[in-house]
Amino acid sequence: MPELSINALRVVRAVAAHGSLSRAARALGYSQPAISRQVSAAEKAAGQPLFVRGARGVRTTRAGELVARFATETLAGLDRLDERLDELTYGPEVRVRVGAFPAANAALLPFALARALEQQPRLTFALTEASSPQLVHQIISKRLDVAVVASGPGLTQLALEGLRIAPLPGGELTVGVPSGHPLAAMEGPVPVRELAHASWIVGKGARDEPQFGAWPTLTDPLIAFRTRTWHSRFGLVVAGLGICVIPDILAPVVPENIALVRVDDPNWLGRSIIAVTRNDGVETHEIIVRALREPFEGGEPSTPERGNGVFQRNPGVV
Helix, strand or coil, rough: CCCCCCHHHHHHHHHHHCCCCCHHHHHHCCCCCHHHHHHHHHHHHHCCEEEEEEEEEECCCHHHHHHHHHHHHHHHHHHHHHHHHHHHHCCHHHHHHHECCCHHCCCCCHHHHHHHHHHHCCEEEEECCCCCCHHHHHHCCCCCCCCEECCCCCCCCCCCCCCCCEECCCCEEEEEEEECHHHHHHHCCCCCHHHHCCCEEEECCCCCCCCCCCCCCCCCEEEEECCHHHHHHHHHHCCCCCCEEEEEHHHHHHCEEEEEEEEEEECCCCEEEEEEEECCCHHHHHHHHHHHHHHHHHHHCCCCCCCEEECCCCCCCC
């Protein structure tokens, strides 16, 4: 039997799976003529037709079914061979299950995982997004290895007894306003009284999720919109339909046409962000925690540079 190429095996497997030359071409990123040539080469190698063409696509012959099954087994074996060779060169892959509340999942965690991969390229991650109480429960029940959670006024008290905790940067709150808003032009942090008559865009979700409503110490604020996602909140702010509370850990991913202003409020006690692991954690879990804490180390500021009470973004700092 003439040699069947690896590319031909991939094409036969894709055509058999999709039942169509055109769909297989889209799945593999090839042109349809290239797919046809590979099928012809495979049929020549097999010495008999592998597919029967019809108006609605193709179907496999008995020989086609045999070759497609062989292709699946062979390609899976080649993938395993690649993995074993990588392990010989770089060491085995290590899977870490990491979770965070939505705002941390959007900026703080991705940058930390990128730093962790610089130290240990063989790390792989399973990511979870949930409320802080749910994340702590998953740590306790051993469904997560590392969790980033929020603690403070207005949030559900967390059951952290017996767990290892490490403080993280970014617990401050800011207010997001359109870049041309009067609050963005004020010198220094904005006095909280300036927020009293603002229209607010607030979060919407389960009871134990951090909602990031109006500024925490305001009484009877005017709520203009409630929306679940940060993208919706950002869009409403940019459109000039209100302002919203934004944790400073989101600064690197906030649109440039939103100004993040600090607030002068002596009655606000603040919130904290912490990394939570079990006491039986392994070194790879500590790599993640250190990467999350990295902005703290060396006494460097944990948030972007500020001027006139407005964040000046630096995407390299979280």
